[in-house]
Amino acid sequence: MxxxxxxxxxxxxxxxxxxxxxxxxxxxxxxxxxxxxxxxxxxxTPDLALRAIKSFSQSIIEYSHSAGITSYRQKLSAYYQHMNMPIGPDQLLITTGGSEAILFALMSCLNEGDELIIPEPFYANYISFAITAGVNIVPVTAHIEDGFALPPMDAFEAKITAKTKAILICNPSNPTGYLYTKEELMRLRDIVLKHDLFLFADEVYREFVYDGKKHMSTFELPGLENHLVVVDSISKRYSMCGARIGALLTQNEEVYQTCLKFAQARLSPPTFGQVAAEAALETPQxxxxxxxxxxxxxxxxxxxxxxxxxxxxxxxxxxxxxxxxxxxxxxxxxxxxxxxxxxxxxxxxxxxxxxxxxxxxxxxxxxxxxxxxxxxxxxxxxxxxxxxxxxxxxxxxxxxxx
Amino acid sequence: MxxxxxxxxxxxxxxxxxxxxxxxxxxxxxxxxxxxxxxxxxxxTPDLALRAIKSFSQSIIEYSHSAGITSYRQKLSAYYQHMNMPIGPDQLLITTGGSEAILFALMSCLNEGDELIIPEPFYANYISFAITAGVNIVPVTAHIEDGFALPPMDAFEAKITAKTKAILICNPSNPTGYLYTKEELMRLRDIVLKHDLFLFADEVYREFVYDGKKHMSTFELPGLENHLVVVDSISKRYSMCGARIGALLTQNEEVYQTCLKFAQARLSPPTFGQVAAEAALETPQxxxxxxxxxxxxxxxxxxxxxxxxxxxxxxxxxxxxxxxxxxxxxxxxxxxxxxxxxxxxxxxxxxxxxxxxxxxxxxxxxxxxxxxxxxxxxxxxxxxxxxxxxxxxxxxxxxxxx
Known part of the structure; x- marks a missing residue:
């Protein structure tokens, strides 16, 4: 056997x-x-997303564009612009859940044996994606006593080696719920630029922020055009986990084109989910x-x-x-x-x-x-x-x- | 950068x-x-699949089981039994298209640097999946002069090394349309058993067989219980390419459990596609x-x-x-x-x-x-x-x- x-x-x-x-x-x-x-x-789930599915009118369920349905990408781009994330329709790739976006980012940017720094505790499936991509996770521990705030800069610097290629954060965080401050994000930006790393930011919980605070996207940090890949998903935003629709956003054209090759290999993201997601974008505030x-x-x-x-x-x-x-x-x-x-x-x-x-x-x-x-x-x-x-x-x- | x-x-x-x-x-x-x-x-697309989507009645689009919706797996198992493929509901994994099934199989069974023998020409995206999994494809060339029949046994044996871990076939073949005969499949079986390899069989075009012939599944070959992984998809069968619903079938419990871990990491296959696929199973002959x-x-x-x-x-x-x-x-x-x-x-x-x-x-x-x-x-x-x-x-x- x-x-x-x-x-x-x-x-x-x-x-x-x-x-x-x-x-x-x-x-x-x-x-x-x-x-x-x-x-x-x-x-x-917002009713208009469900209604869009119920009134699906095509008679053949065709492949979509590998990067996602064009009209959906255009509207999604407008949503991001509204969120201070300057991402055009050709800088975003519709993925099969946020999971696939993370895999595309790891596969496109890191070699086997490269190191990925993640503040722990972190979303457990990152381990699975890292194993899939042959990447080694190097943790920087956040502590419950500090409310799981971002560890200090020197804790990151102590972990950076010649193999370090990227830092991955989730903001607000699954599992801790911690919301990074502007000051913390600026610290991350400085480390990323100083060591010429990629920054992967999982921002799928963007809308879920409390106490009157506002989420700050990593796209609002200056100078990260070539370094930043943001992972997104509609699973939680519209309570549509089963639709399996996410997105990968980057202003780095080379990263985008590389991720697109991985996307072409799997042909297209799910059509029904995209139809529901496009309709869901009209969800009122x-x-x-x-x-x-x-x-x-x-x-x-x-x-x-x-x-x-x-x-x-x-x-x-x-x-x-x-x-x-x-x-x-x-x-x-x-x-x-x-x-x-x-x-x-x-x-x-x-x-x-x-x-x-x-x-x-x-x-x-x-x-x-x-x-x-x-x-x-x-x-x-x-x-x-x-x-x-x-x-x-x-x-x-x-x-x-x- | x-x-x-x-x-x-x-x-x-x-x-x-x-x-x-x-x-x-x-x-x-x-x-x-x-x-x-x-x-x-x-x-x-069969009308009953489209109707199932139009009458989707849940108010939350939830994650499904990582292996796929239970009722769908049960009915799909009955479909396979009908096709002389003795696969129970717990021996099949619903995947996001056949693409994901191939990736799960490669990731679960082959190490980086292992060799995968494929008769060429073959479905081009196998190259992408092999690169993703870090696997080296070793081709055995089929020729247009022979109508792209399976190359002789010694052509395979000449390519087998200590690194060879699996053979992948597509039957009937994309891109050649060639339908393997029982005798050819038995030859493949012998090679697989002799060298203790995995056999991956992409059988997504099972229904599309002409001249009154019948498709023979690799599951009809004796003695392959621990060696065989079949890749399937509803994309072509029901003209539902955009639903992104496939399946991975294996009687090898260890392979199944390993693939399930990869499936758990990405949470679940698309819910809408599964609903349409389950309904499509009632499509009349x-x-x-x-x-x-x-x-x-x-x-x-x-x-x-x-x-x-x-x-x-x-x-x-x-x-x-x-x-x-x-x-x-x-x-x-x-x-x-x-x-x-x-x-x-x-x-x-x-x-x-x-x-x-x-x-x-x-x-x-x-x-x-x-x-x-x-x-x-x-x-x-x-x-x-x-x-x-x-x-x-x-x-x-x-x-x-x-």
Missing amino acids: PSISNKGLRMPASPIRRLVPYAEAARSQGRTVYQLNIGQPDIQ SYFNEVVSEYESRRNHMVDLLNQIPGVQCPLPGGAFYTVARLPVKNAEDFCIWMLKEFAFHNQTVMLAPASGFYVTPDMGINEVRLAYVLNREKIEKAMECLAHGLEAYQQVLHLAE | PSISNKGLRMPASPIRRLVPYAEAARSQGRTVYQLNIGQPDIQ SYFNEVVSEYESRRNHMVDLLNQIPGVQCPLPGGAFYTVARLPVKNAEDFCIWMLKEFAFHNQTVMLAPASGFYVTPDMGINEVRLAYVLNREKIEKAMECLAHGLEAYQQVLHLAE
């Missing part, structure tokens, strides 16, 4: 999805599972105002309830719809599995994502979890009550076992 | 799509361009009978007209909707560009795909083109008339230039 590849062996199972069998078992026993482990919003206010209220409520649980520590995130909390347990993954396998409070339990999968430094985040506030306030309240009782029960169980 | 990756530099522009700017220019001058270069069928009879009649007509043009040689393909023809020119790419840039017959011209992009052996196929018979008989007739006049005019132009 022929053997599996080394990359295949090294690919991690998703830390977000690997507890799914335990949750399925809990549900099949009749328990309610509050699912805070995954960023699948419960927010409705009132939709986002409502959604942002809903998430902000959920965030306040969840973080407040979390910090009321003895021994739990959770910073207040500035954006996205995630937060990373420290729990009073030794090993958060063991606790998460126990919650699904063994625990019930009024026949309910909670599913969380162990945070260790969002770090690459060994033993980091071992007592942390990521929570997505993608359930309404009432459910969040019940979930936090469950979690509080679960933590208490778990400590007693551990005590008895000793 | 940071540099592009080596893989990015090596990625070829699509030989199928790289003449597009010339065709656009011709059209903008008001010329009719008969497009035989690309496998975009003019056949209608009469649809295929009509489509196959239409293609067969086009094939007969086109190959007949091609062979009537002085100096043109074209075998009769047994399947798919492509054929590779030899033209009486030195360089087919120069001729194809000339046809778009310089030539008109009654204000019409023809767009073909130069075949050299489907070979990796230097100078092979330099006077060959691939033609897709994706236009109706009337248009094919006009296109062949155009081509005949074009070839005649081209020879005069070259003669004058000498």
Whole structure:
């Protein structure tokens, strides 16, 4: 029997999805599972996107242009211009989700064995994309005590070698929800220019920013024309995760043309998703105002309830719809599995994502979890009550076992 | 300015799509361009697939399971069983087009630097996928004089080294339309087992087989349980290229689980496409009978007209909707560009795909083109008339230039 590849062996199972069998078992026993482990919003997709699909009028579902449907690219370019991102229709490439945009960027810009610096904790699937591209991730650790702020410049400089080719950030961050300040972004810009690196910025949570603040795109940083690749996606913006539509944006013509060759190889992004996405661009600002206010209220409520649980520590995130909390347990993954396998409070339990999968430094985040506030306030309240009782029960169980 | 990756530099522009700017220019001058270069069928998508999309009733477009929607996998499994392919719902992975299935297979089974043997000419994008995966393609040349039959066993054995990890075939073949016989497939099986290799079989044109013959799947070959990965797609079957829905099938549990990790990293295949694909499975046999009879009649007509043009040689393909023809020119790419840039017959011209992009052996196929018979008989007739006049005019132009 022929053997599996080394990359295949090294690919991690998703830390977000690997507890799914335990949750399925809990549900099949009749328990309610509050699912805070995954960023699948419960927010409705804008009606005009759904209507565009329902009135799809072509009789052949054809390939689109490899870079995406022209009219969609034109309108999407206008959306970016409105966001202070000076990107023309020929400087953006429609991709199959943000995932594909990251892969295209890595494949086009980094060689096998090159190093990619990422502040950790970071979106766990970056590890999978790096393995796919044969790239080595070099982490710079952000700390819960600092609310996961950008580590200082010298922490980056200490990690830069002859192999360093790029820095990847996610702003606002999945999993921490941290929103970078202008000053932090300017620091990143200086490092990138000083060492002639690429900067990859995952800005898919751009719209989800709280406390009246405004998201600053890396495109607003001066002098990065040849260095910057921005990754985008409509999955969260319009609650259309299943449409699998993202985008790659760059002003670097050589990077664009190279990414386009990878795009041509897979022929085209999904046609239906593009049709829905094009229509979704007409979504009124009132939709986002409502959604942002809903998430902000959920965030306040969840973080407040979390910090009321003895021994739990959770910073207040500035954006996205995630937060990373420290729990009073030794090993958060063991606790998460126990919650699904063994625990019930009024026949309910909670599913969380162990945070260790969002770090690459060994033993980091071992007592942390990521929570997505993608359930309404009432459910969040019940979930936090469950979690509080679960933590208490778990400590007693551990005590008895000793 | 940071540099592009080596893989990015090596990625070829699509030989199928790289003449597009010339065709656009011709059209903008008001010329009719008969497009035989690309496998975009003019056949209608089955109505029930379109209706499923128009009655999409969910209010949130959610991620699906990373392996694909469960109900779709169950029904798709039944379709395969019906085709003598014993594949259960947990032995198939829904992918974003057949393209992604090939990438998953290469990434999961081959290391950087491993060798993949492919009979050439082959689907040009295999080169792009091999570069992406860091795999070296080793060609075994099939010849137009033999109708592009499978090269003899010793031609394969001569290419096998310690680095050889897999053989990839496409049956029926894009670009040649060749349909492998049972005897040829058994020969491949013997090589695969003797050298403990993977066999990747791209069977996306399974339904398009002519002259009353039947397609034989590699799953019908005994003893390949641990060796075989089949790539599939609905793009051509239901004329749904833009849906971007394919599948990867394997009975090798380790390969399946490894591919699933790559699938989890990109979260899920497109939801809309899966909904349309699930509905399309109910397409009655009469649809295929009509489509196959239409293609067969086009094939007969086109190959007949091609062979009537002085100096043109074209075998009769047994399947798919492509054929590779030899033209009486030195360089087919120069001729194809000339046809778009310089030539008109009654204000019409023809767009073909130069075949050299489907070979990796230097100078092979330099006077060959691939033609897709994706236009109706009337248009094919006009296109062949155009081509005949074009070839005649081209020879005069070259003669004058000498």
